[in-house]
Amino acid sequence: MAHADSARPTRSALPRLKEIRVPALILVGDADIPDVHAHAGAIEAGIPGPKRVIIPETGHLMYLEKPEEFSRAVITFIDANGP
Secondary structure, three states: OOOOOOOOOOOOOHHHHHHOOOOOEEEEEOOOOHHHHHHHHHHHHHOOOOEEEEEOOOOOOHHHHOHHHHHHHHHHHHHHHOO
């Protein structure tokens, strides 16, 4: 716990992304803001072997805008990477 007056410094996660050793799915909407696409690209570049899926005609709330497509992408990923 930290008091709001004494903020604790946070380390950047980017250098540690390479430590992720499990299947990773990165989902973005094609109409999402450029910053989200840039962040997704940085995450994709840092994690070994991720899968990036862009859901068409959606923004940041793809699971509300296109729940069927979102669910299909997640279930397909889980099926492909399960035990």
